[in-house]
Amino acid sequence: MINKLYYGDNLNILKVIPTGSIDLVYLDPPFNSKKDYNLLFKNESGLKSEAQIRAFSDTWKWDINAERTWSHIVSCMKPSTISLLSSLRQFMGENSVMAYLVMMAPRLDEMHRILKDTGSIFLHCDPTSSHYLKLLMDSIFLPENFRNEIVWCYRQGGRSTRHFPRKHDIILFYSKTDNWTFNPDSVRIPYHGTGGYQTSGNGVTNPNGRNYQPNPDGKIPEDWWDIPAIPPMSKERIGYPTQKPLDLLERIISSCSNEGDVILDPFCGCGTTIVAAEKLKRKWIGIDITNLAITLVLTRLEQFFGPRLSLYSIEGTPVDIDGAKTLASQDRYQFQWWALGLIGARPLENNKKGPDGGVDGFIFFNYELQSSRVGKVVVQVKSGKVSVTTIRELSTVRRNQDADIAVLLTLEPPTQGMKREAACEGFFTCLYDGRLYPRVQILTIEETLNGSKVDYPVVRP
Incomplete structure (x- = not known):
């Protein structure tokens, strides 16, 4: 099985x-x-x-x-x-x-x-x-x-x-x-003198005076x-x-x-x-x-x-692009949670108002070994039409959130204009490996289903 x-x-x-x-x-x-x-x-x-x-x-x-x-x-x-x-x-x-x-x-x-x-x-x-x-x-x-x-x-x-x-x-x-x-020996716990028993010498004496030899592995929990x-x-x-x-x-x-x-x-x-x-x-x-x-x-x-x-x-979860589209049409929030799971992102409450507007999820990472500094990736999920404006707004969200990287996870394929706009945001340089990571990244649902991941630093011991 x-x-x-x-x-x-x-x-x-x-x-x-x-x-x-x-x-x-x-x-x-x-x-x-x-x-x-x-x-x-x-x-x-x-x-x-x-x-x-x-x-x-x-x-x-x-x-x-x-x-x-x-x-x-x-x-x-x-x-x-x-x-x-x-x-x-x-x-x-x-x-x-x-x-x-x-x-x-x-x-x-x-x-x-x-x-x-x-x-x-x-x-x-x-x-x-x-x-x-x-x-x-x-x-x-x-x-x-x-x-x-x-x-x-x-x-x-x-x-x-x-x-x-x-x-x-x-x-x-x-x-x-x-x-x-029932496997009682698999869950034995240490004796603590409970149940009216008192330790005496090599054994345990009960209230009636009879000796009892405790199991060396402990007692069965009550x-x-x-x-x-x-x-x-x-x-x-x-x-x-x-x-x-x-x-x-x-x-x-x-x-x-x-x-x-x-x-x-x-x-x-x-x-x-x-x-x-x-x-x-x-x-x-x-x-x-x-x-x-x-x-x-x-x-x-x-x-x-x-x-x-x-x-x-x-x-029960989508395994291809058609299934993803079906889920998106049935329940936008379930689609969003599922999509964030594809890239290991943590969701943000959908109806929250205020400065987190435009963020659907986060990915956190360490900047370097033995460092308390935490990096942040903001993620936005879109199941409908996207455009250059979508990328511009996401770039603003990234700056407002003081995030190192922003990711657009989209059901619809991006236009060439969107790709150019994302490229204009430049790169984030990681202190740990010296690599350059695109500040704004675009991933389609189809690409993630085929194994594509967000490009961000992964610090390994």
Whole structure:
């Protein structure tokens, strides 16, 4: 199997995954938090850059789409799930929570279908929705296949003077059957005298006075996990609003799968599950509904593994110029995020006003070895007509942004006049290699699909 990233609605993609082909599912879906999550990127110096974009909206409402999904549930899902959701609808009415559960139900049903009999699923949620989701999971996976309610504890986050600060998430662990994969020795942790045991001599004495010889590799973690959230200035943090620590995903994947098994994350976001699966020598499938997420996953994989990265394919994103034109006509913002991903640029929020006008993305680079100086490339994406005026305006943007290089990434081919205007902007000289780099560069989407890249300094140790 070749690893795969899918761009699109995960319900449609789950339906084409073969029955009984997945060993482990981890999902971290939106929690119905009623928030818009913004993504802040860090530049190469570790500081937050001005590049910010809305990652996703975690807001649900009962509308015509929820009603359509409800009709599908009633006609296709098992009686126990229909009965549960019908009772909840009578109790709660047509509100945001009900819309959220109706969205989740058919997706969880498909995940149950595609799991192997030895497979498991870990559903990551928060205390505001975990009790509803547990009922839904019981109806689909059955109560006897419930294994743990894992409480992930952390210290970072918000504070309150009106209630106890909320410092944990819930992870619901279910198996497909009573014969599931579990590797306790792969996730042992050091003893810390917890659980009422006190160390004494070479062993551990329990409250009843009997000696117990501890395992030299440590203990199996309890169902509460004290794993720190990612600190604000951590190198691991990429700025994705719901990014989870790699240690958390490594524990889940190590415990309930083996090397070569297939891991699925249907809400893969910034790709922590994918990175952990690759690191642990598992096969993987990631799905997300934004091209922004797909771009982030690819960037992280390249940063972590470089030439050692396993083979993978990307489904649902354009692979040729016709596909690019189709995406541009369907959704201009998705096209823009996808296009920026082709050249490794970081997107800027599209609707931001003010001095960043005319910038769609950035690329940052080091000027030289062992230097804190950071260079900047500004990128503008165009899916419609372009002209000499486009280049003149981009040149002005470059100067206003104090950027070293400006790039026009265009769906339409440039005119000769545009090429001459770009050439008139001259060159940027890199201190590291002494090379000259064009101040204004024009790349077509077709050229990038064929492997062309932005010409800027790449400092290698």
